[in-house]
Amino acid sequence: MIIQLDLESDIPIYRQLVNQIIEGIATGLLNPGEQLPSVRSLAADLGINLHTVNKAYTHLKQEGFLQIHRQKGALIQPHSMPQADTPFKHKLMAEVRPLAAEAICRGMNEDAFIAACRAAYSSIHHNKGGTTP
Amino acid sequence: MTAAGSWISFSLLYAIMIIVFVTLPFFSPRNIIFGISIPDKHADHQAMHGFRLRYIWSVIVAGILWAILIIALSLAGLLEELPVDNGISELLIVTSVIGYILIASIIFIVFHGQVSDYKRQQGWSTTPPMPKKAAADLKFRSSSIVYSNYWFLPHLLVTLLGAGAALALYDRIPDEIGMRYSIEGEVLHSAEKTVHRVLLLNYVQLAVIGVFIFLNYTIRSLRQKLDPSAPAESRKQEIRYRRSMSLLMISLGFLLVVYFALLQAMTLYGGNMKLAGSLAVLFPLLTVAVIGAAGFRIQRKRGKEGADGQDHHWKGGMLYYNPADPALIVEKRVGVGWTINFARPVSWLIIASFILTITVIIILS
Numbered sequence: 001m002i003i004q005l006d007l008e009s010d011i012p013i014y015r016q017l018v019n020q021i022i023e024g025i026a027t028g029l030l031n032p033g034e035q036l037p038s039v040r041s042l043a044a045d046l047g048i049n050l051h052t053v054n055k056a057y058t059h060l061k062q063e064g065f066l067q068i069h070r071q072k073g074a075l076i077q078p079h080s081m082p083q084a085d086t087p088f089k090h091k092l093m094a095e096v097r098p099l100a101a102e103a104i105c106r107g108m109n110e111d112a113f114i115a116a117c118r119a120a121y122s123s124i125h126h127n128k129g130g131t132t133p
Numbered sequence: 134m135t136a137a138g139s140w141i142s143f144s145l146l147y148a149i150m151i152i153v154f155v156t157l158p159f160f161s162p163r164n165i166i167f168g169i170s171i172p173d174k175h176a177d178h179q180a181m182h183g184f185r186l187r188y189i190w191s192v193i194v195a196g197i198l199w200a201i202l203i204i205a206l207s208l209a210g211l212l213e214e215l216p217v218d219n220g221i222s223e224l225l226i227v228t229s230v231i232g233y234i235l236i237a238s239i240i241f242i243v244f245h246g247q248v249s250d251y252k253r254q255q256g257w258s259t260t261p262p263m264p265k266k267a268a269a270d271l272k273f274r275s276s277s278i279v280y281s282n283y284w285f286l287p288h289l290l291v292t293l294l295g296a297g298a299a300l301a302l303y304d305r306i307p308d309e310i311g312m313r314y315s316i317e318g319e320v321l322h323s324a325e326k327t328v329h330r331v332l333l334l335n336y337v338q339l340a341v342i343g344v345f346i347f348l349n350y351t352i353r354s355l356r357q358k359l360d361p362s363a364p365a366e367s368r369k370q371e372i373r374y375r376r377s378m379s380l381l382m383i384s385l386g387f388l389l390v391v392y393f394a395l396l397q398a399m400t401l402y403g404g405n406m407k408l409a410g411s412l413a414v415l416f417p418l419l420t421v422a423v424i425g426a427a428g429f430r431i432q433r434k435r436g437k438e439g440a441d442g443q444d445h446h447w448k449g450g451m452l453y454y455n456p457a458d459p460a461l462i463v464e465k466r467v468g469v470g471w472t473i474n475f476a477r478p479v480s481w482l483i484i485a486s487f488i489l490t491i492t493v494i495i496i497l498s
Contacts, residue, residue: 002269044460
């Protein structure tokens with residue numbers, strides 16, 4: 001699975017890394033229990049700072065998507081993935097809300113907005129082999 | 134050592150060194166000249182050819198002058214108490230070669246400085262704009278990017294066969310075995326037969342296998358450099374490059390192991406020592422030729438991309454010092470192979486252990 005970063009983006013690099021690893025898990029490109037490269041080697045491969053990769057891994061660990069072993073290094077959560085609990089739902093609302101607001105300002109109707117959300121969801125879900133809901 | 138033999142090994146060794154330094158600037162990406170990166174469109178600039186040509190003449194002329202000095206000193210017997218007809222001493226051969234390496238390196242660094250000045254005068258800027266994108270494959274190292282270490286089994290088999298034969302035929306081996314030979318095959322120094330002395334070359338073979346397994350591991354763990362605009366394609370290219378380097382290392386390792394097996398057979402069970410002597414000289418030549426030809430081919434195929442860091446990170450064009458780079462082992466800018474990032478403390482440990490190992494070997498022998 002190839003990670004691609006936009007180093008000039010407004011989105012912090014560690015965040016891009018987190019997003020792409022989560023998307024890799026969602027699409028099934030990264031399987032539970034699979035090993036990720038070490039912090040140092042991924043930083044060297046991407047030409048970015050060690051701390052940036054470390055921050056991304058730590059974040060993913062806190063969220064429950066990664067396990068960090070003393071010997072095996074970083075692994076994709078081999079047991080149960082974190083569920084859509086209340087804190088996640090709060091976060092979802094908080095992140096969708098400004099987008100909804102901007103969509104309204106720009107005159108996008110509700111159906112178009114929902115359709116965009118659905119397209120994003122189903123393209124990832126479809127890649128995993130799921131059928132479009 | 135006889136006079137003729139010593140002169141032959143001196144000239145061969147010396148010729149190899151001159152060839153290495155003459156061809157050195159050609160073993161680098163097309164846009165890197167004496168360790169300085171030149172804008173693509175100027176890589177074939179007239180002045181660059183001029184620098185290369187003058188460098189080649191300088192290392193050849195310096196080589197000849199230095200050789201004349203060494204030969205004169207040797208003939209005059211100024212540096213050793215040996216009579217003239219004894220040829221050139223080993224110590225003087227080693228001194229001359231090390232001296233030449235130093236001289237040629239200084240010439241290289243001078244040209245490095247000249248090209249650097251020229252680049253500044255011309256106002257060429259090659260400071261790459263801050264990269265806009267980056268790409269890396271998370272599963273790069275789980276795919277087969279190098280040949281497996283099982284390919285070292287034949288090496289091990291040859292070693293074990295040699296050791297087994299030496300132990301099985303132990304009684305047939307003469308009580309005094311030669312430890313050092315002249316180029317013409319006469320024994321310079323011999324020692325009483327012991328199990329360890331009989332197996333000495335097998336130990337060397339094991340060490341060689343260890344070194345090449347380590348190199349294979351290094352090729353695997355080197356950083357990947359994917360082109361963010363065409364990651365999948367450059368990934369394929371990267372893997373092809375690593376596999377060819379890995380194959381080169383496995384073949385070279387095998388060549389060396391077979392070489393030591395032949396030497397062992399000849400020294401223990403007798404044989405044409407004249408042949409062994411010429412083998413001992415021809416073999417390093419063959420090795421240099423294989424590395425040169427294969428390395429050159431692999432480099433050319435690779436094109437001009439892939440130079441780590443910027444000019445100022447390459448001290449004298451040769452030593453890599455870049456504190457911002459987390460990588461420990463990087464590809465050389467000039468020459469075939471890899472070098473270490475001296476900005477990482479581990480690199481100093483490596484150098485120290487290397488020097489320590491050599492010192493221990495010298496003291497023990």
